[in-house]
Amino acid sequence: MQLGGRLKNVSQERIVFAITLSMFCVFAVGLDGFLATNNLLSLLRSVAVLGILGLGMLIVVLGRGIDLSLVAIMAISVAWTIQLVGTGTSLGTALAIGFGFALSMGLITGILVAYAEIPAIFATLAMGTFVYGFGRAHLITGTDVVYLPASFGWASQIGQGRLVGIPIPIILAVILGGLVYIFLRYSKHGWNTYNIGDNTPAARIAGIAVRPTIVMQYMLSGAMAYVAGLITSTAVQSMNTRIVNSNMIYDVILIVVLGGVSLSGGRGNVRNVMVGALLIGVLVNGMTILDIQYTIQNVIKSLILLFAIVADSIINPRDEQTGQQGDI
Amino acid sequence: MFWNKLKKTTLIAAAGISIAGTALAQEPNDPFRGPALESLEGKWVAYLPISTGFDLAQAWGGVVKKEAERYGMKFTIQDPNWSTDAMAQGMTSLIAEGPDVIVTQNPDTQSLARLMMQANRAGIAVIQMNMQGAVQTDAFVGPDYIAMGHEIADMAIEKCGSGTDTSHKISIVQGVITGGVSYFQVQGIMDTLSKRDDIEIVSSQAADWDASKARAITETVLQQHPDLCAILDMWDGQAIGTGAAVKQAGLSDSITVITSGGGAASTCDLIRDDTFDIVVNYDAPGMGRDAWSSVMIVMQNGGGGKLKTQVFSPTYVMTKENVDEASCWNPEKYASRLR
Numbered sequence: 001m002q003l004g005g006r007l008k009n010v011s012q013e014r015i016v017f018a019i020t021l022s023m024f025c026v027f028a029v030g031l032d033g034f035l036a037t038n039n040l041l042s043l044l045r046s047v048a049v050l051g052i053l054g055l056g057m058l059i060v061v062l063g064r065g066i067d068l069s070l071v072a073i074m075a076i077s078v079a080w081t082i083q084l085v086g087t088g089t090s091l092g093t094a095l096a097i098g099f100g101f102a103l104s105m106g107l108i109t110g111i112l113v114a115y116a117e118i119p120a121i122f123a124t125l126a127m128g129t130f131v132y133g134f135g136r137a138h139l140i141t142g143t144d145v146v147y148l149p150a151s152f153g154w155a156s157q158i159g160q161g162r163l164v165g166i167p168i169p170i171i172l173a174v175i176l177g178g179l180v181y182i183f184l185r186y187s188k189h190g191w192n193t194y195n196i197g198d199n200t201p202a203a204r205i206a207g208i209a210v211r212p213t214i215v216m217q218y219m220l221s222g223a224m225a226y227v228a229g230l231i232t233s234t235a236v237q238s239m240n241t242r243i244v245n246s247n248m249i250y251d252v253i254l255i256v257v258l259g260g261v262s263l264s265g266g267r268g269n270v271r272n273v274m275v276g277a278l279l280i281g282v283l284v285n286g287m288t289i290l291d292i293q294y295t296i297q298n299v300i301k302s303l304i305l306l307f308a309i310v311a312d313s314i315i316n317p318r319d320e321q322t323g324q325q326g327d328i
Numbered sequence: 329m330f331w332n333k334l335k336k337t338t339l340i341a342a343a344g345i346s347i348a349g350t351a352l353a354q355e356p357n358d359p360f361r362g363p364a365l366e367s368l369e370g371k372w373v374a375y376l377p378i379s380t381g382f383d384l385a386q387a388w389g390g391v392v393k394k395e396a397e398r399y400g401m402k403f404t405i406q407d408p409n410w411s412t413d414a415m416a417q418g419m420t421s422l423i424a425e426g427p428d429v430i431v432t433q434n435p436d437t438q439s440l441a442r443l444m445m446q447a448n449r450a451g452i453a454v455i456q457m458n459m460q461g462a463v464q465t466d467a468f469v470g471p472d473y474i475a476m477g478h479e480i481a482d483m484a485i486e487k488c489g490s491g492t493d494t495s496h497k498i499s500i501v502q503g504v505i506t507g508g509v510s511y512f513q514v515q516g517i518m519d520t521l522s523k524r525d526d527i528e529i530v531s532s533q534a535a536d537w538d539a540s541k542a543r544a545i546t547e548t549v550l551q552q553h554p555d556l557c558a559i560l561d562m563w564d565g566q567a568i569g570t571g572a573a574v575k576q577a578g579l580s581d582s583i584t585v586i587t588s589g590g591g592a593a594s595t596c597d598l599i600r601d602d603t604f605d606i607v608v609n610y611d612a613p614g615m616g617r618d619a620w621s622s623v624m625i626v627m628q629n630g631g632g633g634k635l636k637t638q639v640f641s642p643t644y645v646m647t648k649e650n651v652d653e654a655s656c657w658n659p660e661k662y663a664s665r666l667r
Contacts, residue, residue: 039551144381147594236539236569288548294534
């Protein structure tokens with residue numbers, strides 16, 4: 001959003017980080033038990049899934065796309081895996097089939113965006129509806145909540161287990177964050193992702209294989225969706241496919257945008273997603289301790305979001321130079 | 329006078345014997361069966377639950393469909409898939425098409441209220457399942473949630489009240505705040521608890537029927553109150569998240585998880601593995617039967633709100649001790665009937 005200029009150091013990311021820090025301090029002083037190790041772990045744990053989905057969204061958004069099918073792919077691929085295990089398929093095979101499903105849905109989305117050149121927002125909106133509809137009609141035919149069978153074995157530790165006292169979802173989120181960071185920073189395809197997002201025609205002229213790279217981005221985001229789904233489902237011993245109808249996808253976009261990733265592509269990194277996720281985590285955790293009703297929590301959450309955006313637009317006003325074509 | 333009376337009695341007796349004689353000579357006939365069957369045959373039952381994808385709606389619909397088809401009725405089903413808008417649209421188009429009975433389920437107390445009145449005015453019988461709306465129609469079928477709230481509060485008092493060696497702290501996980509199931513249960517619970525000062529409610533939050541949300545709320549509450557005594561959750565489908573948080577915190581032994589639900593097999597499994605301690609079971613296939621009974625009553629007496637009945641379905645308390653005797657039904661059995 002900010003391109004150099006006067007107040008380069010006060011980017012949206014910094015504003016959000018400052019808000020997060022001040023909320024954190026207020027809660028730490030005002031709320032008993034907020035600073036307890038276990039509470040901080042549960043704070044991180046509660047945004048781990050959102051953070052992982054945010055990483056998938058980040059990769060796509062950097063390439064000037066958006067993936068609205070993330071939550072649908074997550075719900076259906078994992079629910080199908082669980083149902084397969086429940087009907088006697090071995091755990092390994094079921095996991096492979098579910099993962100393959102998530103990847104192939106990403107592949108189709110990628111082909112629609114890169115080769116058929118359908119705008120990402122429409123292609124993924126349609127794919128999300130398709131994946132959910134197809135899944136509910138042909139894959140998950142019973143109840144829309146699929147319960148984890150006992151035969152899910154070790155895999156149920158993904159959401160429930162701890163390693164040296166730290167919940168595995170947090171560890172997974174950190175590892176995936178690290179991998180995405182390395183991918184974006186040091187790999188050729190990572191650099192190309194930035195280049196495509198920044199200026200697609202120029203990237204093409206420069207000889208970057210634009211279309212295959214875009215397809216790869218959507219497949220990566222499908223893979224992230226699958227991991228996030230495994231965590232969600234094993235933590236509550238069930239996969240609720242109704243989650244597709246919820247506003248979870250907006251929460252994902254929220255943490256990405258809140259952290260300062262530009263929806264017009266080419267700008268942002270893993271740190272932005274982490275900052276966005278942390279703000280939501282601190283807010284929700286503190287408000288739950290304060291016993292604030294969920295609906296009121298949503299109001300407060302959106303007010304703070306608005307505040308962050310307004311602060312950003314005052315400090316970094318848009319002009320012809322900073323406003324990009326395609327910015328939403 | 330006496331002779332006249334005797335004569336009359338004899339005549340009546342004679343007539344009685346002769347009638348009995350002719351009746352015996354023919355097939356015994358039930359004069360009431362025919363009109364009852366006629367009132368059902370060829371009629372149309374439209375089923376409009378909030379979604380056909382969850383265990384309760386599948387059980388209700390499965391039972392009603394099977395019985396309706398047995399009596400030559402037409403049964404149609406619409407799946408709004410948790411969208412209140414789609415449900416209101418479905419209801420509007422049903423009113424235009426004019427089925428004889430609409431069996432529906434309110435997403436909250438208000439959304440369908442006007443439409444249900446409109447259907448009643450058009451002579452369509454409306455049966456509300458489980459979630460009571462703001463208007464009374466031909467029948468409401470579901471447990472008496474306020475009484476259930478009292479019952480649940482009493483169980484919480486028994487586990488955590490002043491007579492016990494506990495922290496006396498409980499937490500409540502609501503569903504959708506305006507949904508009848510959650511609203512009336514909480515009302516009943518608060519009714520009972522407000523008369524006492526030995527129980528402390530440390531948290532009362534809504535999880536919107538979402539297990540993940542219930543899990544996150546409970547995890548945070550447990551950080552603040554690891555000495556919590558009991559958690560009351562308004563629906564088993566959501567309480568699976570609550571129970572998972574308790575279990576993963578290693579507090580299953582000290583915290584009593586109390587919830588309610590339709591008693592599907594998955595709930596029984598969760599009682600067996602200590603995720604739930606007490607479940608008030610309102611037996612969804614039994615509610616399906618109550619719904620079917622209501623259909624028969626309105627068809628034989630005329631629908632459109634002429635008779636208005638609250639049909640409170642029976643409930644029973646399920647714990648680890650009696651779970652093996654409970655009817656832990658398989659939703660797939662009913663879901664397959666609806667396809």
